[in-house]
Amino acid sequence: xxxxxxxxxxxxxxxxxxxxxxxxxxxxxxQEDTAVAGxxxxxxxxxxxxxxxxxxxxxxxxxxxxxxxxLLNEHAGRYADQHGIPLEGGLPPFVRLPFEDRTALVTAxxxxxxxxxxxxxxxxLFCNMAYDSAAHISTPAAIAAGHxxxxxxxxxxxxPDGLLRFKExxxxxxxxxxxxDTTSSGSPA
Amino acid sequence: MNTTEKTDVLVVGSGFxxxxxxxxxxxxxARVTVLERGPWLETEELQHDFLLGSSYxxxxxxxxxxxxxxxxxxxxxxGSMVYFAALPRAPRFVFxxxxxxxxxxxxxxxxREALDPWYDRVAEAMGVRTQDWSDVSYAGGLWGAACDxxxxxxxxVPVAIDKDACVNCNWMMAGCRFEAKKSLVFNxxxxxxxxxxxxxxxxxxxxxxxxxxxxxRVHYDVIDEDDYRITTDSGVIEAKxxxxxxxxxxTPVILKRSESDLGTMPHAVGRYFSGNGERLNTAVVNEDxxxxxxGLSRDEERAYEAFQIGKGPCVANWDRLDGSLPEYSRYSxxxxxxxxxLGTILAQAPGAPTxxxxxxxxxxxLKRWKSWLIVFTMSEDDNEGVFGPPPPTGxxxxxxxxxxxxxxxxxxxxxxxxxxxxxxxxxxxxxxxxDGIARVAPWTNDxxxxxxxxxxxxxxxxxxxxTSALDDRHELxxxxxxxxxxGSSVPGALTVNPAMTIAALAERAxxxxxxxxRARGVDVTYGAPAPDGATSGRGNVLKLAxxxx
Numbered sequence: 128x129x130x131x132x133x134x135x136x137x138x139x140x141x142x143x144x145x146x147x148x149x150x151x152x153x154x155x156x157x158q159e160d161t162a163v164a165g166x167x168x169x170x171x172x173x174x175x176x177x178x179x180x181x182x183x184x185x186x187x188x189x190x191x192x193x194x195x196x197x198l199l200n201e202h203a204g205r206y207a208d209q210h211g212i213p214l215e216g217g218l219p220p221f222v223r224l225p226f227e228d229r230t231a232l233v234t235a236x237x238x239x240x241x242x243x244x245x246x247x248x249x250x251x252l253f254c255n256m257a258y259d260s261a262a263h264i265s266t267p268a269a270i271a272a273g274h275x276x277x278x279x280x281x282x283x284x285x286x287p288d289g290l291l292r293f294k295e296x297x298x299x300x301x302x303x304x305x306x307x308d309t310t311s312s313g314s315p316a
Numbered sequence: 317m318n319t320t321e322k323t324d325v326l327v328v329g330s331g332f333x334x335x336x337x338x339x340x341x342x343x344x345x346a347r348v349t350v351l352e353r354g355p356w357l358e359t360e361e362l363q364h365d366f367l368l369g370s371s372y373x374x375x376x377x378x379x380x381x382x383x384x385x386x387x388x389x390x391x392x393x394x395g396s397m398v399y400f401a402a403l404p405r406a407p408r409f410v411f412x413x414x415x416x417x418x419x420x421x422x423x424x425x426x427x428r429e430a431l432d433p434w435y436d437r438v439a440e441a442m443g444v445r446t447q448d449w450s451d452v453s454y455a456g457g458l459w460g461a462a463c464d465x466x467x468x469x470x471x472x473v474p475v476a477i478d479k480d481a482c483v484n485c486n487w488m489m490a491g492c493r494f495e496a497k498k499s500l501v502f503n504x505x506x507x508x509x510x511x512x513x514x515x516x517x518x519x520x521x522x523x524x525x526x527x528x529x530x531x532x533r534v535h536y537d538v539i540d541e542d543d544y545r546i547t548t549d550s551g552v553i554e555a556k557x558x559x560x561x562x563x564x565x566x567t568p569v570i571l572k573r574s575e576s577d578l579g580t581m582p583h584a585v586g587r588y589f590s591g592n593g594e595r596l597n598t599a600v601v602n603e604d605x606x607x608x609x610x611g612l613s614r615d616e617e618r619a620y621e622a623f624q625i626g627k628g629p630c631v632a633n634w635d636r637l638d639g640s641l642p643e644y645s646r647y648s649x650x651x652x653x654x655x656x657x658l659g660t661i662l663a664q665a666p667g668a669p670t671x672x673x674x675x676x677x678x679x680x681x682l683k684r685w686k687s688w689l690i691v692f693t694m695s696e697d698d699n700e701g702v703f704g705p706p707p708p709t710g711x712x713x714x715x716x717x718x719x720x721x722x723x724x725x726x727x728x729x730x731x732x733x734x735x736x737x738x739x740x741x742x743x744x745x746x747x748x749x750x751d752g753i754a755r756v757a758p759w760t761n762d763x764x765x766x767x768x769x770x771x772x773x774x775x776x777x778x779x780x781x782x783t784s785a786l787d788d789r790h791e792l793x794x795x796x797x798x799x800x801x802x803g804s805s806v807p808g809a810l811t812v813n814p815a816m817t818i819a820a821l822a823e824r825a826x827x828x829x830x831x832x833x834r835a836r837g838v839d840v841t842y843g844a845p846a847p848d849g850a851t852s853g854r855g856n857v858l859k860l861a862x863x864x865x
Contacts (some may be wrong), residue, residue, distance in 0.1 A: 150674045151682070166676055185368040187545075187716035234671050239762050245380070245722070248763045249715070251674060252661055259656040259682055260366035267365070280656070280685035283624055290493060291364050292483035293625045298612055301449045302460040303470035306634045312439065313446030313474035314405035315637045315648075315812065 138219045139196045140178060145222045146199060147177035147254040149229040151276075161218055164226035170275035177254045180263040186253055195250060198243070206232050323349040324838045325829075326534050326555035328521045328570065331394020332819040333561030333802030335504040336438075340826035341559075342511035343844035346833055349553060350513060351536055353520035353562070353710070354391035362491035366657065369542065372490040373718040378658065379565055379711065380720070383765040384591055384701055384727030386565045387658070390544075392517050394563065395803075395815060396499040397491045400628025401476045402650070403444045403816040405435050409639030409646065410810050416588075416698045416730075421807045423779050423788035426824075433856040434820040440853035441846040442819070443498050447472035451479055453626025454614060455689055458601065459651035460631045461610040462754075466747045468635050473650065473813075477627055484626050486653045497627075507847035520710055521570055524558060524798070525577035530836070531556045532797065537709060545714045556836040557797050559829060561822070564589065564771035564804035565723060566711035568785075571775065571792070573706040582793040584785040585775050589701025589725060591768030593647065593809040595693040595737045596654075597744045598663040599754035600684050609751045621686040628653055629692065629813070636743075637811055644732040647695035647740050648812050649747075654690055662763060663688075666755035673760045689754065691744045695736040696809045699773055701727040727765060770814045775804035777821075789828035790821070797832060801825050827861035 144162035153171025155163050163173055182189050196219075203220035206228065207213075214223045221229065236247040256262045258276035261269040267289040270277055285291045308316040327338045330352040342348040355374055363370045376398045377390040389395040408428040415421045438444070452460065452472050460470035476498035483494055495502065509515060518539045525533045534553050540546035560567045568586035575581050606612050607619035614622065632650040639646075653659075660682065661673065668677035704724040707713045712721030729737075741758050748754040759767065778784025781793055790805055792798040801822040803814060810817055830842040842861055845851045 151679045152676050167679065171679060183368060185373075185717040187714075187720065230671075230675055233674070237671075237763065249720075251763075252657075255661045255674070256366075256657045258679075259660045259685075262366050262368050262657065265365055265367045265370075276682070279683045281621070281624075282656070282685075285364055289364060290483075291485040291487060293485065295614065296453050296484035296622075296625050297450055298452075298454060298457040298461075298614075299450050302452075302457050302612075303464035303468070303631075305471050306469040306637075309471055309634075310405070312405060312435070312444070313471070314816075315407040315471075315634045 138200070139193060141222045142196045142199055142219045143178055143181060143192065144173045145229060146233070146250060147172040147257070149226070149233050150251050150254040151258045152226070161222050164229070166226050169279065172254045172258045175258040175274065175276040176261065176263050177257040180253050180257040181250070183263050188249055188253060195246065202232060202236065321551070321553045323347045323553055323555050324840070325557045325559060325833060326351065326532070326553055327559045327561060328534070329394055329561035329563060329802060330392045330500065330505060330515060331389055331396060331561060331563060331802060332500065332815060333805070333822045334394065334559065335500040335508065336819060336822040337559045337561065337801050337826055337829055338513050339504040339508040339847060340842060340844055341830065341833065341840060342508045342513035344830055344840040344842055346838050346840040348508065348513040350515040351519040351521050351534070352392050352515060352517050353539060354389070354517065355541055356392040356515070356517035357397070357491055359493060359495055362493040364485065364487045364490065364493070369718065370490070375491055376489070376719065377712070377721060378719050379723040380764050381723050381725030381727060384725055385764040385767050386723070386725065386771045387767070387769045388563050388565055388771060392515060393499045393501040393505065397501065398489050399815055400488050401497045402473045402629050402813040403442065403476055404474055404812045406810040406812055406817045407637045407639070412639070413643060413696065413808055415808045417780070417783045421778060421783070423777055425788050431820050431824065433860060434824040435816060437823045437846070437853035437857055438816060438819040440850050441503055442476040444474050444476050444816070446474050447630065452630040453484060454620060454622035455626050455653065456630025456651050458606065458610070458612060458620055458689055459691065461612055462747050463633045465610055466750050468633055468747065470631050470633050473629055473632050482627055486624055486626050486628070486655070488628050489655055503847040521562065522709055523570060523574040523577065525574065527554055530797065532558045534558060543717045545717065547709065556838055557799070557829065557833050560798065560800045561802035563802050564774045565725065567800055567802055567804045568703050568774040569706045569711040569724065572703065578795060582781065582785040584783055586703035588699040588773050588776055588783065589703065589727065589771065590697050590699045590773040590809045591701065591727065591766055592770040592772055592814060593693070593695030593697040593733065593736060593811070594766070594768045594770060595695065595740060596759040596767065597691045597693070597741060597756050598759065599689040599691065599748045599756040600666060600681060601687045601689055601754040602752055603687060605752045609753055623653065623686055623688040626653055644696045644736050645739060646811055647693050647736060649740060649744060650692045650694065652690045652692040659690065662759040662767065664757040664760050666757040672757065673763065689748070691748070693737065693740040694770070694809070694811050694813070695740055696811060697733040697736070698730040699808055700730055700733065701725055701774065703774065729766065770803065772803045772806045772810070772814060773808050775800045776807045777805050778807055790825040791828070791832065797836065799825060799829050799832070823857070
C-alpha cells in the first residue's frame with residue numbers, strides 16, 4: 128500500500144487520529160473508538176478532517192506520515208516505560224496512552240529545544256487547520272456541508288457567489304478621544 | 317553569438333520598493349524589467365477560500381526561522397496585495413532612535429520633516445485617507461471604547477481603502493476581490509507597464525554577478541505556478557542598474573548568495589534584521605460586560621460577536637508613542653484581524669494551564685471565536701536578527717507546495733525587546749481586563765519563535781559603513797549600481813505599520829537611482845507625476861531631488 132493512503136484502523140490512522148485528538152479533542156465516534164479519547168462532547172480535529180488534510184500532498188507532510196507515526200509510537204513507548212504505564216494489547220503505543228499522557232508527550236515534543244520540534248509543530252499546525260479553517264475543503268463548500276470547526280467558531284457563510292460581505296460593520300459613533308498630537312494626515316506626530 | 321537578454325534597470329520584486337522605483341525609472345525613459353517570484357493574480361482569481369492552493373496560499377509566504385517567523389507577500393504587488401492598507405507615518409522620535417549601536421541609526425539626512433514630502437507623494441499615489449469612526453469596524457470600535465474606558469486615547473488609522481467599495485469581509489490577506497484596497501496593482505505597477513516596464517511573475521532571482529562593463533548579470537529560476545518547490549526553467553538578464561526589493565526576508569539572502577561572484581558584502585547585509593518589535597495578544601471578550609460596561613451593542617441581541625467583520629486594523633492606541641519616554645518602552649497597540657489558521661494556532665487560551673495553545677481549553681476558546689479581539693503591538697526591538705548561509709534556492713527551503721518554508725534567519729530577543737513586549741502585554745491586559753471586559757493572553761513564541769508581518773532592516777541605510785549596508789541614497793556599499801529599496805533598507809523598528817515609510821523611502825531613493833542610471837549612459841530623467849497623473853505631491857520633491865543631484 129502506498130504511504131499516506133487512508134486505511135481506517137491501521138496503525139498510521141489510529142496514531143495520527145490520536146495525535147489530532149490531542150490537539151483539539153472531540154467526542155468518541157463510537158463506543159469502541161480508541162483513537163479519540165472522548166474528552167469533549169462535540170467534534171474535534173479528527174471529525175473536522177485532520178487526516179484528510181494531513182494526507183493532502185500540498186501540505187508537504189503527507190509523504191512523511193509513516194515516519195511520523197513510527198517516531199511518535201517510539202516516543203510513546205519510551206514515555207510509557209519511564210512512567211510505568213502498561214502498554215499491553217494490540218493498539219499502537221501512542222493510542223494506548225491516556226489523554227493526559229498524550230498531552231504531556233506532545234507538549235514535550237513541541238517544546239523549545241526538542242530536536243524534532245519543527246516536525247511536530249507542523250503536524251499540530253495542520254491538525255489545528257483542519258478544524259479552524261478546513262484547509263482541505265473549499266471554504267464555501269465546507270460551510271454549506273456544516274463543517275464542524277467552522278460551524279463551532281461561527282464562521283459566517285458567504286453569499287451565493289462564494290464571496291463574503293457584511294452590510295453592518297460599525298458602531299458608527301466616536302468611541303474615544305483622539306491622541307492630541309495627531310497630525311492632519313491622521314498619523315502620529 | 318551573444319544572445320543574453322539586456323535591460324537598463326532590473327528590479328527584483330514588485331512590492332513597494334520595486335513598484336515605486338520601477339515606475340519612476342520607466343516613466344523617465346529607462347528600459348525596466350521587474351522579476352517577481354510570485355504569481356500575477358487577477359482580481360477574479362482572488363478567492364474567499366482557505367483551501368490549500370487558493371489565492372490565500374498562493375499570495376504570501378510564511379517562512380519559519382530560528383526564533384522568528386516572517387509573513388510576507390509573494391505575488392505581483394508584493395506586500396501590498398496581502399497587507400491591511402494601514403498607512404500611518406512613523407512618529408518623529410523613531411528617526412532619532414539609537415538602537416543597538418548606541419548612536420543615531422538613521423542617516424543624518426533623514427528626519428520626519430525631511431521625509432514628509434515623500435510621504436505626501438505616497439499619500440497622493442496610494443489614495444491614503446483618514447478614517448472617521450463611522451468607517452471603523454465593530455472590533456476597532458470595541459478597542460477604542462476599551463482604551464477610552466481606561467483613560468486612554470484611540471485613533472482610527474489612516475488607510476488606503478475605498479470605503480464605498482469595501483464590504484468589510486476581512487479577506488484582505490488573500491487580496492481584495494472588490495478592488496477596495498489600494499494595492500500597487502492599481503497604481504504604480506500599471507503605470508510602470510504603460511511606460512514600457514515588463515513584469516515577469518514566477519521569476520525568482522537567485523544571485524547576481526558583475527559584467528565586464530560594470531553592470532550586473534542576474535540569474536533567475538522560473539517557478540511552477542502551483543507547486544513553488546518546482547523549478548521549471550532558469551535564465552539570465554544583464555542590466556546596468558539592479559534594484560533589489562525582494563523583501564527584508566529575501567534581499568540579503570540574494571546578496572549573500574552572490575558574494576562569491578561580487579566579492580565581500582558589507583557587514584550589515586543579513587544583519588540587524590528587525591521584526592518591527594511585533595507581538596500579538598488575543599482577548600476573548602465577555603459580551604455582557606461589553607454591553608454593560610462599555611455601552612456597546614450591535615442590536616438587541618448582540619453586543620459584539622464581530623471579530624470576523626471589518627478590514628484589518630481600524631483603531632490604534634498611540635499613547636506610548638511619546639518621544640520623551642525611554643527607547644524600548646514606546647509602542648503602538650493596534651486592533652487587528654487575523655484569519656483562522658495563521659491567526660489561531662499561536663493564540664493561548666487565557667487563564668488555562670500551559671500548554672494552552674492546544675487541547676481542550678484551546679478548543680473552547682475557538683468556539684468563542686466571534687468574541688475574539690486581537691491587539692497588535694509594534695514596539696522597538698533591538699535589530700537582533702541575523703541571516704545564516706543561504707538555502708540552495710530562494711530564501712527558504714520550501715516545505716509545503718505553497719506558503720510554508722524554513723529560512724536561515726536567527727533571532728534572539730534581547731532584554732530590551734523582551735521588556736517592551738512584556739510591558740505591552742501588561743498594558744493590553746490592563747485595558748481589556750478592566751471591569752471584566754475580556755480575558756487576554758499573548759501568542760506563544762515557543763512554536764515558531766516571534767512572529768512578524770513587517771520584516772525590516774536586514775540591509776539597511778545609514779551613515780556608518782560598519783552598521784549599515786547602504787548609503788543614504790540606498791546604494792550598496794562597495795557595489796555601485798546595486799540599490800536596495802524594500803523594507804530591508806529601513807534602519808529599525810518603526811512602532812507603527814511600516815508600508816508608508818518603506819514607500820516614502822523608495823520614492824526618496826528614486827531620483828538618486830535615476831542619476832546613477834544616467835551616469836551609466838541610460839537616457840532617463842526624474843520627475844514623473846503620481847501614477848494617475850496627479851501632480852500636487854511632485855512640486856516639493858522636485859526641489860529636493862534637484863538639491864540631491
